[in-house]
Amino acid sequence: MANKIKNPQELAALKEKAKADLDLRMGPKEIQITVHMGTCGIAAGARDVMAALMDELTTAGAQNVTLHQSGCLGLCDREPMFTLVDKAGQEFRYGKLTKKKVHRIVQQHVVGGSPVADDLIQA
Amino acid sequence: MRELSLHILDVIENSIRAGASIISVGIVEDVAGDVLEITVEDNGSGLNIPVEDALDPFHTTKDGKRIGLGLSLFQAAAEQAGGALTIDKSDLGGVAVKVTMSLSNIDRRPLGDLAATLSSVVCTNPDLDLWCRFSSGGPECVVRVSDVARELQVNERCGLAIARRVSEKIRNGLAGMSGRS
Amino acid sequence: MKLAKIVNQLKLDRMTPELSNEDIEVSGGYISDLLSDVMANAPRGGVLVTIQAHLNVIAVAVHAELAGVVFAAGRRPEEAVRQKAVEEGVRLYTTGASAFDVAGRLYEMGLRGSQQ
Numbered sequence: 001m002a003n004k005i006k007n008p009q010e011l012a013a014l015k016e017k018a019k020a021d022l023d024l025r026m027g028p029k030e031i032q033i034t035v036h037m038g039t040c041g042i043a044a045g046a047r048d049v050m051a052a053l054m055d056e057l058t059t060a061g062a063q064n065v066t067l068h069q070s071g072c073l074g075l076c077d078r079e080p081m082f083t084l085v086d087k088a089g090q091e092f093r094y095g096k097l098t099k100k101k102v103h104r105i106v107q108q109h110v111v112g113g114s115p116v117a118d119d120l121i122q123a
Numbered sequence: 124m125r126e127l128s129l130h131i132l133d134v135i136e137n138s139i140r141a142g143a144s145i146i147s148v149g150i151v152e153d154v155a156g157d158v159l160e161i162t163v164e165d166n167g168s169g170l171n172i173p174v175e176d177a178l179d180p181f182h183t184t185k186d187g188k189r190i191g192l193g194l195s196l197f198q199a200a201a202e203q204a205g206g207a208l209t210i211d212k213s214d215l216g217g218v219a220v221k222v223t224m225s226l227s228n229i230d231r232r233p234l235g236d237l238a239a240t241l242s243s244v245v246c247t248n249p250d251l252d253l254w255c256r257f258s259s260g261g262p263e264c265v266v267r268v269s270d271v272a273r274e275l276q277v278n279e280r281c282g283l284a285i286a287r288r289v290s291e292k293i294r295n296g297l298a299g300m301s302g303r304s
Numbered sequence: 305m306k307l308a309k310i311v312n313q314l315k316l317d318r319m320t321p322e323l324s325n326e327d328i329e330v331s332g333g334y335i336s337d338l339l340s341d342v343m344a345n346a347p348r349g350g351v352l353v354t355i356q357a358h359l360n361v362i363a364v365a366v367h368a369e370l371a372g373v374v375f376a377a378g379r380r381p382e383e384a385v386r387q388k389a390v391e392e393g394v395r396l397y398t399t400g401a402s403a404f405d406v407a408g409r410l411y412e413m414g415l416r417g418s419q420q
Contacts, residue, residue, distance in 0.1 A: 180363035
């Protein structure tokens with residue numbers, strides 16, 4: 001995007017884009033996703049998972065999600081991972097995440113409402 | 124960490140855990156002097172253990188985990204690139220972590236995707252005012268999340284919009300730096 | 305594969321003779337000098353081949369629950385690092401062979417990397 005707005009059309013377009021952006025961090029939402037960003041999580045790719053989540057949620061137009069980050073959970077060999085709490089308050093822990101898996105989880109679980117069993121961490 | 128920005132993220136996580144509401148990240152490079160300097164400082168509760176303990180890979184302050192490796196790994200990365208890591212009190216009231224490296228050292232890791240790194244922090248920490256300062260000889264480029272938020276209309280001030288704007292500004296601020304790669 | 309078999313076949317120098325029990329199963333191998341990468345990807349119960357001889361290697365070995373660490377290309381940690389390894393129960397070995405050759409020999413013996 002350009003640094004400077006050159007005309008009213010550009011300003012309007014910018015506003016439209018900003019409006020279309022999701023409120024991913026404020027206000028009461030239904031689904032909470034917490035990416036675990038301890039040292040081991042970061043080493044395993046947690047930042048890329050967070051970036052993928054931001055992109056996927058925007059693309060999917062999912063307005064009912066709040067993103068959080070937290071420290072290590074002590075499950076270092078399952079990193080990178082995130083915890084998804086659905087609107088019923090049920091907790092789902094996804095591990096060994098990749099861009100591809102994040103795409104599938106957003107499509108199937110966040111949008112479609114059914115957990116991706118393959119990627120869940122078994123307790 | 125394969126990128127310095129991931130070490131920076133790790134230090135930021137420490138600051139967040141220390142309850143910081145302001146975190147300032149500075150990237151200053153001096154090409155003539157062959158120095159890359161990275162600082163991360165905050166207004167959090169400060170280091171409540173001796174500096175030696177914070178840099179001891181076998182020490183941790185977190186529950187249930189014995190080893191806190193983040194700072195030790197950053198220190199080793201700095202030393203391998205002809206530099207050092209120091210921990211001090213910050214003027215902001217919390218901790219200041221300062222890392223220097225030789226810009227041209229062959230073992231210096233690239234800065235990496237700092238924009239993606241810092242915007243992910245912005246997106247998930249609504250109460251945090253992140254300041255990013257870049258300079259490469261010329262005038263300093265400063266990006267403050269609170270300023271960016273103010274530039275947006277009230278109804279547009281959502282996490283992702285701010286994160287995206289911050290990301291663009293950081294990319295612009297870093298454009299002229301040689302430490303990126 | 306038992307650790308003792310690897311040590312004997314590759315003629316590795318034992319740097320931590322205090323930890324005499326090598327009758328332990330090795331799950332796989334990993335080779336890297338970037339410790340955050342080792343932390344994230346080395347197989348639990350595996351051996352690490354590296355030229356890094358920093359104290360952080362010991363911390364990462366504890367974290368990743370490694371069966372042992374092989375320093376290649378004649379690298380040797382300082383005595384303080386070695387002491388810490390003994391304290392933490394991390395077995396250390398050294399060899400003049402390059403990391404490439406050590407990994408090759410381990411692979412020949414049937415050891416593999418972590419499963420993806």
